[in-house]
Amino acid sequence: MNELTQIYRDPLFGIAILLGIIALVILGDYYRNYYRKKQRQKSLNTLVKSYEHNGLFDGISEFLKVSKDPIPTLIFLAKSYAKGGDNQQAIKIYLTLIEQFDDMQKKIEILQELGILYLKAGFLQKAKENFLEILNLNPRNLKVLYKLIELYEILGDFRSAYDALECVEENILEMTIEQKKKVKLARDYFLAQILFGSREEDREERLCRLIQEQPSLHKLILGHFKLHNPKLFWENLPTKGWENYIDLLWDFSLEQIPLSIIKDSPCIELYQAKGYYPTRECHNFYLETLRLFTSCSVQKATLSFSYTCPHCKGEFPFDTFRCSSCGELGVLHLNLKPQRVKSEKNYSLL
Structure with a gap:
């Protein structure tokens, strides 16, 4: 009994117990990470199997055999198909690539491109599944x-x-x-x-x-x-940069305009150009063009609107806060264009 007490009090025994606990923690952490990795792999494979796919895309299997690093080339090919509007072919390439690799990191890379393609093609639910699965594996x-x-x-x-x-x-x-x-x-x-x-x-x-x-x-x-x-x-309503708000101001009738508020605002030029108020020279070239047509010509004119993204310089017929081309958030620049109003006769169908 005394010998057991001495062993228990021996500092080396305490060190041995501490090392044993550390070893158990390391071993437990290893198996926990191993289990998580297996679960992630299983989840990823389940997602891949959920897609409908009819075998290898023509020619890709041969390319995979002879190429050491086929992913960049095939992703470029898929993007080319997608850019040309052939989303089905692009999706086939991505799905074929996923089937050919066991490496989880490569699968995630391909799933990311596939999710982006699904988003652009309008398959929102599948895109959402892709993105959530990827973020489950890599939240950053x-x-x-x-x-x-x-x-x-x-x-x-x-x-x-x-x-x-x-x-x-x-x-x-x-x-x-x-x-x-x-x-x-x-x-x-x-x-x-x-x-x-x-x-x-x-x-x-x-x-x-x-x-x-x-x-x-x-x-x-x-x-x-x-x-x-x-x-x-x-x-x-701002007074600075108000020209970019002309499309919002355009369709108000005379009765809807509070003259007491805008009489000292530069935006009154728009309604002077439209003939609502006594005319005077407009500082904006397009409004001045409209004013001259309204006050001095038998020809009738109006303004048409288009919008330019300040990031990608793409031009669009509708105003949105997120550019439909580059995806950047921000105000689009308003473009004005004088346009002749054509008088149309109504003909009876009888």
Whole structure:
């Protein structure tokens, strides 16, 4: 008994017990990570098997045999098909690639491209499944996070998009100042969209504060006020850079315009050009053209609108806050174009 007591009190015994506990913890952690890896692999394989696919795409199997690194080439080929509008062929290539690799990292890389293609092609549910599975395996994948946020926006699920930005902000220390500004703009944009659909008593007040905090949302929020609170629309109409708001101001009738508010505003030029008020020379070339047609010519003219993205310079017939070409958030530049109004005769079909 004394010998056992001495062994128990021996410092080497305590060290041996400590080493044994450390070994058990390391072993337990190893098996836990191994189990998680297996579960991830199983989850990934389940997702892959859920897609309908009829065997190898023609010629790819032979290419896989002779190429040491086929992924970049085949992804480029798939993107070329997608760019040409042949989404079905591009999807076949991605699905074939997934079947050929056991390496999880390569599968994730391909699934990422496949999810982006599904998003562009309009297969939103499959894109969502892809993105969520990838983020389950790699929560710090910023590219997939941004695409998932874009998908939520398309679905109108602005609350989920707003919440998903928290995951992006966890990586904020790794971002540049420009990237931080983009995240802030996205957060304010989704907050505005959430407020548009809410019935909170202080909704208008919060939107007015948001205009002051995030000037890029000024036009978007004014569009909401125009439909739901015209008084706030006129009160928050800017005097600086107002030409980019001409499309919002265009379709007001004379009775809807509060002269007491806009009589000292430069935007009154638009209504002078349309002949609502006594005419005077307009500083804007296109409005001056419209004014001259209205006051001095028997020909009738109007203005047509188009919108240019400041990032990719793409031109579009409709105004959106997210560019449909490059995906960047921000105000599109308004383009004005004088257009002749053609008089059309109504002919009876009888």
